[in-house]
Amino acid sequence: MAIVVGYVATREGRAALKRAAEECLLRNAKLIVISSHRGGSKDFDADEASQFEAELARVARQLQDEGLEHEVRTLVRGNDPAEDLISVAEAENADFIVIGLRRRSPVGKLILGSNAQRILLDASCPVLAVKAE
Amino acid sequence: MAIVVGYVATREGRAALKRAAEECLLRNAKLIVISSHRGGSKDFDADEASQFEAELARVARQLQDEGLEHEVRTLVRGNDPAEDLISVAEAENADFIVIGLRRRSPVGKLILGSNAQRILLDASCPVLAVKAE
Numbered sequence: 254m255a256i257v258v259g260y261v262a263t264r265e266g267r268a269a270l271k272r273a274a275e276e277c278l279l280r281n282a283k284l285i286v287i288s289s290h291r292g293g294s295k296d297f298d299a300d301e302a303s304q305f306e307a308e309l310a311r312v313a314r315q316l317q318d319e320g321l322e323h324e325v326r327t328l329v330r331g332n333d334p335a336e337d338l339i340s341v342a343e344a345e346n347a348d349f350i351v352i353g354l355r356r357r358s359p360v361g362k363l364i365l366g367s368n369a370q371r372i373l374l375d376a377s378c379p380v381l382a383v384k385a386e
Numbered sequence: 387m388a389i390v391v392g393y394v395a396t397r398e399g400r401a402a403l404k405r406a407a408e409e410c411l412l413r414n415a416k417l418i419v420i421s422s423h424r425g426g427s428k429d430f431d432a433d434e435a436s437q438f439e440a441e442l443a444r445v446a447r448q449l450q451d452e453g454l455e456h457e458v459r460t461l462v463r464g465n466d467p468a469e470d471l472i473s474v475a476e477a478e479n480a481d482f483i484v485i486g487l488r489r490r491s492p493v494g495k496l497i498l499g500s501n502a503q504r505i506l507l508d509a510s511c512p513v514l515a516v517k518a519e
Contacts, residue, residue, distance in 0.1 A: 279413060356507065357507045373487060374489065374490045374498060375490055380514070380515045381514045382506050383512045384510060
């Protein structure tokens with residue numbers, strides 16, 4: 254059994270990772286953390302990339318400390334994050350995918366992003382949507 | 387601990403209920419099944435209502451047989467299903483809400499309904515979105 258989580262360095266992304274780890278411990282499943290990048294110069298900023306690598310390394314250490322079986326995969330395949338998450342979830346026969354969602358904005362505007370919508374609609378496994386705390 | 391599921395008599399609704407029951411057994415949580423109706427004559431069809439009551443009774447018996455602590459609440463408060471689910475989840479401090487989602491339609495049209503969007507965006511707890519099997 255595996256749970257797949259899309260990792261982004263935002264409050265929602267961290268909340269998703271935390272919840273995914275808890276769900277893995279509960280059902281003795283493997284955690285697969287996906288960091289998805291489209292690639293190409295437009296997607297690349299050296300400072301940001303090195304900060305993100307440091308953050309991912311911190312995440313991996315934390316999962317190690319919790320004794321949780323896990324993998325951290327950085328994918329640069331020209332895909333949208335939705336495609337990467339769905340394809341990994343299918344290949345691993347995942348129990349579910351965890352994604353972070355922003356709350357409705359202060360002006361009440363709907364902000365369900367296109368990646369979230371695609372994952373919710375196209376993943377064949379269940380999707381757990383988590384808000385920041 | 388409680389898990390709240392919105393029940394509708396569709397393949398997606400049944401898949402959501404099944405998954406919610408499994409998650410309750412896994413974490414020893416109480417299952418709260420919500421059947422939400424707006425009320426008023428437009429919402430009421432005697433035949434449909436009696437069929438739905440029979441289906442809900444069948445659901446309750448099945449949960450009973452599984453030995454799962456549960457409640458089945460039929461709400462007719464003039465609310466959208468999204469409002470009813472969110473308010474119950476908040477009152478019960480639910481672990482999460484489970485909803486059924488249709489897959490993308492054959493022509494690829496996005497069909498994430500307004501109730502699903504509202505629950506995903508406005509619920510403060512996580513939301514598990516489940517497809518029909």
